[in-house]
Every structure is written in structure tokens, then in C-alpha cells.
Amino acid sequence: MYICVQGIVNKRLWAAAETGDNKEIVFLCRYLGADVNTVDLNIYNYTALFWAAMNGHSLKSHLPLDFLQ
Secondary structure (H helix, E strand, C coil): CHHHHHHHHHHHHHHHHHHHHHHHHHHHHHHHCCCCCCCCCCCCEHHHHHHHCCCCCCCCCCCCHHHCC
């Protein structure tokens, strides 16, 4: 069950990164344990940072450093 829930959380993270929803990203990381380094195995192994960059958004400037390690 944990893997399924984490998969949903990470899909929400990638979607938030793609749209630039920084409040959602912080919520997902802080309270639901989303991992910004997790790759999307279905689409070319992209990370949330890559999704954000592809759409002209920046994750790094809005997230506390402890999420980006």
C-alpha cells in the first residue's frame, strides 16, 4: 500500500512542478513525504526539477534546502 500511495504523491509532485504550483510542492514534500529526486519511470525518467525546468519554473528557489538533498 505504501508504494501505491507514494506513487500518487509523486505524480502530484510532478504535476505541481509542471504547473509551477510551489505551495503544493512544499505541502507534498513536507507533509506527504514526496521525494523531489524520484524519477517518473513512465516518461523518460524525468524528475520534478526537470518537469519544472521544461515549463519555465524553478523549484530550487522556492523550496527549503532540506528537500533538495
